[in-house]
Amino acid sequence: MLRKRVLLGSPVKQKEAILKEFLRSLDKLERGELQLDFVFVDDNNEHSLLDHFASKRKNVLIIKADKVEDMYVCDEKTHHWNERLIWKVAAYKNLIIDRAIKGGYDYLFLVDSDLYLHPKTITHLVKQNKDIVSEVFWTKWEPNLAPMPQVWVADQYKLFFARREETLDEEEVKRRMQEFLDMLKKPGIYKVGGLGACTLISRNALLKGVSFSEIYNLSLWGEDRHFCVRAVALGLELYADTHFPPFHIYRESDLEELKNYKRKMGLVKEKKQGTNSKRGKGDKxxxxxxxxxxxxxxxxxxxxxxxxxxxxxxxxxxxxxxxxxxxxxxxxxxxxxxxxxxxxxxxxxxxxxxxxxxxxxxxxxxxxxxxxxxxxxxxxxxxxxxxxxxxxxxxxxxxxxxxxxxxxxxxxxxxxxxxxxxxxxxxxxxxxxxxxxxxxxxxxxxxxxxxxxxxxxxxxxxxxxxxxxxxxxxxxxxxxxxxxxxxxxxxxxxxxxxxxxxxxxxxxxxxxx
Incomplete structure (x- = not known):
């Protein structure tokens, strides 16, 4: 039986400390029966982490991006995007899609470079046998906001189900939104209207023509929206999986919380403390x-x-x-x-x-x-x-x-x-x-x-x-x-x-x- 081939791709413009953790998680990914290769678009990073990652492996391609004047700023509050940056990244993602198609890959896994992936992510997503599926993660988009998912129901970022003819009051909107969020907190796979940042795409979807190119008569902001609308228009369905959520290192200050994530998910070895240790490893x-x-x-x-x-x-x-x-x-x-x-x-x-x-x-x-x-x-x-x-x-x-x-x-x-x-x-x-x-x-x-x-x-x-x-x-x-x-x-x-x-x-x- 031929092994399924997966290309993991990511446009990278990232701070060194965050990218280091992203690459560490890639190194720990379980392959199972999969052949996993990597392609990165190096968007003028000021460090050599990608080159160092590639130097130890034969299955890594690094594409050097042209030098541009746009400044991408990530601070402790949020990430600051503008239209030029969005469509620049969209072009990088389309370049990765083209590599996946020409390389004959069964799947493309597009992932942002500020995620720490669970080791089972790719093998699990492939088993779901979906054309397009994202692993859900949660982010405080601003420090004082509650964590929210990177998947949504419809439109720009609507987090509740509603028929076109429905008129909902504020209380009903809140109830339906909470219902959607509660659903995503349970392990499962759910049909959604929008997704991104951690997405497995099948060859079938790639050949049908999915892309991040702008749909000129659509005013939705962000390349992921245009990808999702085009995918559904092509007859594909979008799914969100919640079994192995990655950790989003949205701010450098999140690196401390990443330690807790690794511990909670059992991703770090701990000193043996007996069955009744404070870590709760007993069987009562x-x-x-x-x-x-x-x-x-x-x-x-x-x-x-x-x-x-x-x-x-x-x-x-x-x-x-x-x-x-x-x-x-x-x-x-x-x-x-x-x-x-x-x-x-x-x-x-x-x-x-x-x-x-x-x-x-x-x-x-x-x-x-x-x-x-x-x-x-x-x-x-x-x-x-x-x-x-x-x-x-x-x-x-x-x-x-x-x-x-x-x-x-x-x-x-x-x-x-x-x-x-x-x-x-x-x-x-x-x-x-x-x-x-x-x-x-x-x-x-x-x-x-x-x-x-x-x-x-x-x-x-x-x-x-x-x-x-x-x-x-x-x-x-x-x-x-x-x-x-x-x-x-x-x-x-x-x-x-x-x-x-x-x-x-x-x-x-x-x-x-």
Whole structure:
């Protein structure tokens, strides 16, 4: 079998300290069965790093750019572009495209020279079998702004989905934008409207005519917009991948944070400190659970299953009026257990409960935190698999699929009930000292901090049953609870709320693996 050939190309006008890290990451890229070559356009750099990189390899081409008077300025605030600079870089990228076509390469990987790439980036992107796909990274475009992705939905940099005829108020725009950003923080591959800076392009796309040339009747600013519009007009689709985000060294001051990125992603060797070190490399699984009036439901079944693989448990009781606490203590007897009980229910502001549960868990100095609800149950084969997963020191979170069981033997699958088609984190390795951040929403805030995606994680085939929809009386109670807590459907979808009471939903038989 012929090896697939990939050409990595980059126009380079870069500060020495930043370029040094970029080249280091290229040196660490995994090739697998790929043949990887390099081409750089040296835009009059004042150092010799590219030449030094090429001197040690036979598969590097350096194209020397003509001397021009335009000054490209990068400071601690932002990068300063103008029209002449943009189209100069566009011409460099088109030159690299031409090299890839004439060289017969299967893929061109165009990447900016201020990124530190994860070693698995290229092998992973090639496996996605997409014509155009970018690995997503996050950047503070100005120091006082929140980190944002380099991919977008439409137009110049629109970060929310909307039909042409839709008129959205400010609150709906914010909700949809947050929905898009939250999606990109989960590992997956997603269709988008715009991308750039870290993009794998197939030979099929190259031969169809993708380029960074200006579309003269398009006023969008930046060569990447013109590339994306032309690609879609040629019948191609754009995708964003979020499994191995690179680190964007946007400012020289970011070099210090790059050290944390390397550590979080497991890219640097560390001194051995034992299994219970401050770096959290142990294999203890701490179960964290939020409960309220669960005694007569699935709590005993869920905890009986969990005690097969957990080392300790942390439970926050939200003012239960039944024997929930007693069931927890009896079922988990012999396992270290921390229980706290709220005097009054706080579920109307779920974010406070989730934060409190998280704090209770990290107060126990955990290795892994597994957060399950009282009606969520791993499939029967899970205990030995979870124990083995916890021994992996290179992974910081595991994502699983959740199946909404509508009966004891069937799960629901339709337009609004398709959670099982997506992976979401349930088990996270705790990193002491890391600044965890939350999605500040009173409802549907998520069970984990939103920035755990900055760490290396994995999707796993293990499945979780969500038992909470099995009983008709529970479905009715949840329907009225959502209607009460979210009457304007700001945090959920109105049609999904109404579909809870569908008398004949589409059900699929659960098969144990």
């Amino acid at each position: 699984i701490t179960l964290a659970m939020l409960v309220r009036n669960e005694a007569g439901r699935f709590l005993k079944q869920v905890l009986s299953n969990a005690r097969q693989y957990i080392h300790n448990a942390v439970i926050l009781d939200d003012a239960s009026e039944d024997d929930t606490i007693e069931v927890c203590r009896e079922t988990l007897e012999g396992i270290p257990l921390t229980i706290a009980s709220n005097p009054t229910s706080g579920f109307a502001n779920e974010i406070n409960l989730r934060k409190k549960l998280w704090q209770m868990a990290i107060d126990t100095q955990p290795d892994w935190i597994l957060i399950l609800d009282a009606d969520e149950l791993f499939e029967a084969s899970a205990p030995p698999i979870l124990k083995k997963l916890a021994q992996n020191t290179d992974v910081y979170w595991y994502a699983f699929r959740l199946f909404d069981m509508w009966t004891e033997t069937h799960y629901r699958e339709d337009r609004y009930w398709c959670a099982h088609q997506f992976y979401r984190p349930f088990m996270v390795r705790y990193v002491p000292g890391y600044n965890y951040q939350w999605h500040e929403s009173p409802l549907h805030c998520g069970r984990f901090p939103i920035n755990i995606g900055n760490f290396k994680g994995e999707n796993h085939f293990l499945r979780i049953k969500h038992l909470g929809w099995i009983r008709p009386e529970d479905r009715l109670a949840k329907y009225y609870r959502y209607k009460k807590l979210d009457p304007g459907c700001r945090y959920g979808i109105a049609e999904q709320y109404e579909s809870i009471l569908d008398p004949s939903p589409n059900l699929v038989k659960w098969e144990e693996i």
